[in-house]
Amino acid sequence: MINLAQKDIKHTFGKFIVTAMGVGMLLGIVLIMIGVYRGMIVDAKVLLDDLKADLWIVQEDTLGPFAESSRVHEDLKNSVHVIDGVKKSVGITFQNLQLISKTKPVRVVAVGFDPYDTINPINPARLVEGDMLRKDHYEIVVSDNIGFKLGEEIPIGRNIYKVVGVTHGTVSSGGDPLVYISLKDAQELQFSYSNNRIRSDRARGIKDSTTNMPMVNAIIATVRLGYDIDSVANNIRQTLHKSVYTKDEQKDILTKNLIERASKQIGLFTAILVVVSTIIIALIIYTMTLEKMKEISIMKLIGIPNSMIMKMIVQETLLLGFLAFIFGNLFSHLIYGRFPKRVVLEISDAWMLFIIIMVASILASLIGIKKVINADPAAAIGG
């Protein structure tokens, strides 16, 4: 039996392929959009996972440094440490920095930690060059995507920092590149005042602000084996009156508070793109059918049953959808590496899009089918 769809596509092959590629690019963008969202979720968790902390102790009534500003005294770590079940506890800071590179300023998030303390937030697996921080001052470990080389010197604030290590794949929860500096440096950058400010404070009669207790943004702690993380957290909450979050709760805060809006944004954008793709496929099928109205009328006139003609329309539509899907995947895989932030293409997302596109194609072919049913065989010879 002659397959009409196959013959028709062969006849208009170039046009068909170009059309499929065009729709495919649209689908590729849909996949990239979903990938951007997945990337955000992955990024949000990279730092948390690298830190390997079980508990986050932050300023009372705040959600912690990823959601809002949080300050606690550094010596809180000692109070945490003596709580039953706590294995290690250290202070940690997070702050945005603008690094001056040769070409352009780069925005980074700096993690400050005490290189001599018990928890090292740098995941050794991510260190690709150089070393961990070794000194209390003026050393920096940078992420490899910001363009600084090992041994390079970077001016930050009033001092020059030397790049001692380079990491790969480290990003802040917002997807910005990470750098690591010592806690002392971080505290100086974040909490100490400039000489001007100190002079002006003194002139106003404010007591010497440089003698402030050292602050950090959060205390992170690990829990001893055999202890229930939640009950240790409760214990700290009750004795120290601080807000305490487990690692999972921190992840929830990140994904709920920070990612949710972004995901709605991207979700809506993706949904619109899918609808647009569907409409475009429908329009293409409609025009493809319109272009064939004469032939369809002739076929009806010489007695070809509707089912055969409809089969042609449906097969062409499904093939168009399928090819567009293939092109979309190729396209997205070709370009996703060029995006500055992480794009994660997941097979499950691709399958979902596949199902959506196939359903959309079937819906689109209904328009063509309606044209076939309504086509007047007598119109073939009219005019």
Place this chain on the structure above:
Amino acid sequence: MAKQAIKVENLVKHFGKGDSLVRVIEGANFQVDKGELVALIAPSGAGKTTLLMMIGCVEEPTSGKIYLGDELVYDNRWLTKEQRKIRREKIGFIFQAHYLIPFLNVIENVTLVPQTNGVPQKEAEAFAMELLDYFDIADKAHNMSSELSGGQNQRVAIARALANKPQIILADEPTAALDSERSVSVVKMLKKIAMDQDVAIIMVTHDEDMLPFCDRILKIENKKVVSHDVPKNKDVI
């Protein structure tokens, strides 16, 4: 009864309603026998195409009866839901333009209807090749219609009309687009087909030169169909 291929009784066809009512056919009665090549002539707009389309189960009459062979297919209403099945099994259509399907090659165009009727592809193709050979275009079997000349395409179209071994061929001005030499050869071909295959052929024509090759002439006069003998003064070659 065995000779009857088409029989029409009191056939009426109106288009539209009320003020815009167009009475095209008002009670046509005629019969065409197997093996007959009949010319259908009338001025433009008299209803020739409409009449063919009613016989071909494409256009629904307003009232009357239509027999195809011995089968009553229309009796004030279609007696079957599957007019298209009747078309593809019993009728071959030829038009002024070839109306070949542009995305099918010659042999696919010719075998489409028989294959739809369930004839195995090999068998359909073998018969199609016979027909194409008969029309001297077997070498074009795998070309697209766009690669053929007008005359070649028209011969493919005639081959297509014959491919389902129809009992009836309805030809609407099949020679109008051809030069007189080609026209004569097509009409002679139709006459031969009618005789050889015992097919009833109604051919609409405006060309009086074609009439001598026909067995009979049907004229639409005063919205009725009248049968005439072919004019004797022209020599049948």
